[in-house]
Amino acid sequence: MFNTLAKTVETTVTEVATSEVVTEAAKIGFSTDNVQEALLCSVAGMVGIFIVVGIIILSVSVLNKIGAKKK
Amino acid sequence: MAILSDLGTKILSIFEAIAGMNFLSETLPMLVMLAIGGVLIYLAIAKDMEPTLLLPMGFGTIMVNLPLANIVGAISQNEGAEGAIEVLYKAGVANELFPLLLFIGIGAMIDFGPVLSNPKLMIFGAAAQFGIFFTLSVASLIFPINEAASIAIIGAADGPTSIFVAGELNSQYIGAIIVAAYSYMALVPIVQPPVIKLLTTKKERMIRMKYEGKAISKRTRILFPIIVTIIAGIVSPQSAVLIGFLMFGNLIRECGVLDSLSETAQKVLANLITILLGITVARNMHASQFLKWETALILGLGLVAFIFDTAGGVLFAKFLNIFLPEGKKFNPMIGAAGISAFPMSSRVVHKLGLEADNQNFLLMHATGVNVSGQVASVIAGGMILSFFGN
Numbered sequence: 001m002f003n004t005l006a007k008t009v010e011t012t013v014t015e016v017a018t019s020e021v022v023t024e025a026a027k028i029g030f031s032t033d034n035v036q037e038a039l040l041c042s043v044a045g046m047v048g049i050f051i052v053v054g055i056i057i058l059s060v061s062v063l064n065k066i067g068a069k070k071k
Numbered sequence: 072m073a074i075l076s077d078l079g080t081k082i083l084s085i086f087e088a089i090a091g092m093n094f095l096s097e098t099l100p101m102l103v104m105l106a107i108g109g110v111l112i113y114l115a116i117a118k119d120m121e122p123t124l125l126l127p128m129g130f131g132t133i134m135v136n137l138p139l140a141n142i143v144g145a146i147s148q149n150e151g152a153e154g155a156i157e158v159l160y161k162a163g164v165a166n167e168l169f170p171l172l173l174f175i176g177i178g179a180m181i182d183f184g185p186v187l188s189n190p191k192l193m194i195f196g197a198a199a200q201f202g203i204f205f206t207l208s209v210a211s212l213i214f215p216i217n218e219a220a221s222i223a224i225i226g227a228a229d230g231p232t233s234i235f236v237a238g239e240l241n242s243q244y245i246g247a248i249i250v251a252a253y254s255y256m257a258l259v260p261i262v263q264p265p266v267i268k269l270l271t272t273k274k275e276r277m278i279r280m281k282y283e284g285k286a287i288s289k290r291t292r293i294l295f296p297i298i299v300t301i302i303a304g305i306v307s308p309q310s311a312v313l314i315g316f317l318m319f320g321n322l323i324r325e326c327g328v329l330d331s332l333s334e335t336a337q338k339v340l341a342n343l344i345t346i347l348l349g350i351t352v353a354r355n356m357h358a359s360q361f362l363k364w365e366t367a368l369i370l371g372l373g374l375v376a377f378i379f380d381t382a383g384g385v386l387f388a389k390f391l392n393i394f395l396p397e398g399k400k401f402n403p404m405i406g407a408a409g410i411s412a413f414p415m416s417s418r419v420v421h422k423l424g425l426e427a428d429n430q431n432f433l434l435m436h437a438t439g440v441n442v443s444g445q446v447a448s449v450i451a452g453g454m455i456l457s458f459f460g461n
Contacts, residue, residue: 028214028215028365029213030212030213031212034212034215035208035211037216038207038208038210038216041207041220041458042204042205043204044454044458045204045207046204048307049450050194050197052306053194053197053443053446056190056299057191059302060186060190060193060295063294064285064291067288067290
């Protein structure tokens with residue numbers, strides 16, 4: 001699931017990177033050209049972390065329940 | 072006599088070389104870097120700020136900036152020759168081996184018990200990574216995107232993750248990034264309280280949370296590192312190596328049959344790698360690399376990352392409280408402990424809890440969130456690599 005998300009971001013990054021506009025943005029200096037991809041990555045990153053952590057929480061809860069039943 | 076004459080000529084040539092240095096472009100930067108090295112050593116010894124890393128780094132900074140010594144090689148005067156630090160850098164930092172080995176030691180040190188007894192707390196570890204992504208967006212206004220990502224990872228509040236990610240992304244600012252990461256980790260007791268107080272009322276800080284210390288089965292403790300590695304590896308493959316080494320260390324600790332290995336990982340391995348890592352990282356503390364206006368910007372952005380990590384955790388707890396009945400609400404301060412800096416952050420939250428109400432003991436909850444932050448920050452590092460890595 002996350003791989004699809006990462007691929008979407010990667011595609012956007014590649015598209016933006018190949019444009020002439022971002023060739024200029026590769027230099028250090030104030031520019032808003034990278035913000036769009038940064039925001040997209042930020043949203044995808046936070047969603048990704050919550051997904052991974054959510055699955056871990058579920059797994060630990062299941063483990064704890066199994067342990068409690070055995071007792 | 073001839074030997075004395077040779078020696079005299081050599082000493083003279085050294086003085087001539089030093090005298091021939093341009094004051095503004097060579098001597099002054101060198102002196103500034105020697106002073107910075109001295110300040111790092113002072114902070115480590117006198118202020119007890121992350122001494123295990125800042126002291127070797129400070130000393131290394133002095134070594135690599137000695138004008139005529141061939142410590143680094145590649146950026147010293149004997150072009151082509153590799154100095155000892157360059158050799159160590161290539162052996163352990165350029166290929167990210169040292170941070171990974173350090174993760175085994177860290178994994179062996181962490182007791183995940185508090186989070187295993189209340190897994191819901193892990194969600195705050197995720198929320199407190201907000202600073203990383205906020206900083207990514209801000210830094211992208213100034214830096215190329217891969218550099219912005221390397222700088223943003225300072226918000227992971229985790230030295231090895233910062234070194235690993237910045238190294239993978241070939242950041243030219245790795246020296247400044249590491250200094251910022253470790254400095255702010257040491258400054259957590261100064262950075263976090265004002266942000267927490269700004270975002271919470273005294274009433275919120277007084278919220279008490281019951282702690283039910285459930286017994287965690289050995290099976291759960293053993294399966295936890297294995298399951299986390301599998302989940303992180305499948306959902307975010309780029310974080311597999313980071314999380315894998317961390318969890319391997321934890322498995323050694325929890326399995327119960329490798330006590331001597333666990334002890335070695337916690338003490339000998341972690342100490343050895345820390346010594347080498349600190350002095351090796353100083354390779355990037357040469358005046359030509361460090362004395363740039365970007366360094367000040369990176370230090371500023373690192374602070375932004377820590378502030379917004381804290382804010383992310385606190386505000387997320389406040390958001391959850393909207394839906395929770397009285398008596399079940401979280402003390403929003405525990406969200407701030409989701410920043411990975413362990414154990415400083417949990418201690419800060421505990422202290423603020425006691426400040427608001429001298430019977431409000433938040434340490435166990437905050438510790439649970441804090442160790443969750445360790446896992447979440449590694450996952451965040453993996454996310455950053457998924458987007459910007461090769």
